[in-house]
Amino acid sequence: MADTPRCEFEGKNLILKLQKTLEGRIEAIPPFIEGIMEVVESLGCAAGKEREVEIALLEALSNAVIHGCKNDPLKKVECCVACDESRGLLIVVRDPGEGFDPASIPSPIVGQNLFSAHGRGIFMINQLMDEVRYEKGGTEIHMKIG
Template sequence: MSFITKSRNKDGSETDIEMALIEALENAVVHGNCADPHKRVYVTCRCTAEGEVSITVQDEGQGFNTGTLPDPTAPENRLRTSGRGIYVMKTLMDEVCFEKSGAVVHMCKKSNAGSAAKTVAQ
């Protein structure tokens, strides 16, 4: 996170980026790699001069079907202790998309200098 903080103007979205990254990393370790200490998680981060941050998190797991995830806002899921990570990422970042059956997540946060429209892709 210090790389991101140093690479862009503070616009108040630093906590959003950090929380989304934590969720992506936790999903990669716990769900993607099944907490296997021999498997790795790969992270790439790019910060542009305009303040855009792009983060990719890739695990060594089999992936998952992103279309079958239960809605964490549905009444029957509200009291569950898990199942909100992807929802949190999509809420906090401007763009979130998956590749390789969910084993790779790409997230983007645009600078708050402009009025960027929020896009969520699957």
């Protein structure tokens, strides 16, 4: 990855802008999230929705490591976190994978998908966050709350 994801929040109301890199292995996710959440919580960036942010971040990072990095520690996931007094919290996660079409993901709440052990992450992110969009051909997710 030549460049890091951009958090669009800029200006005088910006409280926090944090860029972090996660190695592409699943075991690295919990301490990575813990570090981000400590900062987010201490600054009050999540508008009382810290648990929602933590779960959405876990799902986005898990998808990035599993599908984008193929659990290869030599590959990296880039994460940008920005907090703005008036616009809330924005988290951008980018992986080095081939991307995907979010519309092609089957609903986890229909038919046999209800019994699948996987496939709920994107659904959960969409339920937990106020705004979600995908860029860079599905290799980058932008999640906003507040």
